[in-house]
Amino acid sequence: MRMRFPSGPRIMRVAALLLAASAALAPSARGQELKKLDFIQDYLKWSALYRDPVFSATHGKRLVRTYMNPPAWAEWQRYQKAPEGSQAKLLAFPPGSLIVKDSWENLNGKPGARAYLFVMRKEAANAKPDAGDWYWAIATPDFRVLKWEGRIFEGYAGNVQYCINCHRLAEGNDFFFGSPDKLPKQEEKPAGSGY
Numbered sequence: 001m002r003m004r005f006p007s008g009p010r011i012m013r014v015a016a017l018l019l020a021a022s023a024a025l026a027p028s029a030r031g032q033e034l035k036k037l038d039f040i041q042d043y044l045k046w047s048a049l050y051r052d053p054v055f056s057a058t059h060g061k062r063l064v065r066t067y068m069n070p071p072a073w074a075e076w077q078r079y080q081k082a083p084e085g086s087q088a089k090l091l092a093f094p095p096g097s098l099i100v101k102d103s104w105e106n107l108n109g110k111p112g113a114r115a116y117l118f119v120m121r122k123e124a125a126n127a128k129p130d131a132g133d134w135y136w137a138i139a140t141p142d143f144r145v146l147k148w149e150g151r152i153f154e155g156y157a158g159n160v161q162y163c164i165n166c167h168r169l170a171e172g173n174d175f176f177f178g179s180p181d182k183l184p185k186q187e188e189k190p191a192g193s194g195y
C-alpha cells in the first residue's frame with residue numbers, strides 16, 4: 001500500500017520527536033504546535049457504530065472502532081429506518097456531527113498499542129464543498145493533532161487530502177462508509193498526496 005500511516009518503529013520516532021519538541025517549546029507554542037481537539041474528548045460516551053475492533057486496511061492496517069456523537073447518530077438512525085429507494089434514503093449529516101474512529105496497532109489480529117484517532121467533523125453547509133463540508137484530522141490517543149515528519153494532519157485539504165479522496169468514493173453517502181464491508185477492494189494512490 002502506498003499510503004502509509006506512521007506505525008511501529010515510526011511511532012517511537014514520532015514519540016521521541018514530540019517529546020523533544022514539547023521540551024523545547026513554551027507552553028503556548030506547544031499548544032499551538034500540537035493542538036488538542038477538545039471536541040472529541042468524550043467520544044467514548046457516544047454511540048458506537050461497532051464496538052469490537054475490526055481490521056481496517058485503509059487506516060494503517062490497524063484495528064479500529066467507530067463512534068458517533070448524538071447528532072451524527074440521530075442521522076444514521078433516521079437513514080437506516082428510511083425506506084429503500086425513497087428520497088429519505090440519503091445521508092446528510094447535520095453541522096456539528098462528529099465521527100471518531102479509534103485504533104490499535106494490529107498484533108496478529110489482537111489489539112496492541114493504542115494508535116491514532118481518525119476524526120471527521122461536519123461543518124456548515126457549503127463551508128468546504130471540496131472536502132464534503134467535513135473537517136478531517138488524525139489525532140494522537142491524547143487528542144492532539146498529529147504532527148509527523150513536519151506535516152500536520154488536519155483541515156480540509158493538504159495532508160488530509162488523501163482522506164477526502166478515498167472517502168469521496170462514498171460521496172453519495174455524505175462521505176460516510178459506515179461499515180468495514182465497504183472497504184474498497186483496491187487501494188489507490190491519491191494524486192498529489194505525496195505518499
Ligand code: HEC
Nearest residue numbers: 056058099101118119120137163166176177178179180183
Ligand atoms: C483508502 C481509503 C481511505 C482512506 C485513505 C481513509 N479512509 Fe476513513 N474510511 C474508509 C473506509 C472504507 C471506512 C469504513 C470502514 C472502516 O470503518 O474502516 C472509513 C471510515 C472512517 C471513519 C468512520 C466513518 C465512516 O466513514 O465509516 C472515519 C472517522 C474516517 N474513516 C476518517 C478518516 C480520516 C481522518 C482519514 C485520513 C487521515 C481517512 N479516514 C482515510 C476509507 C478510507
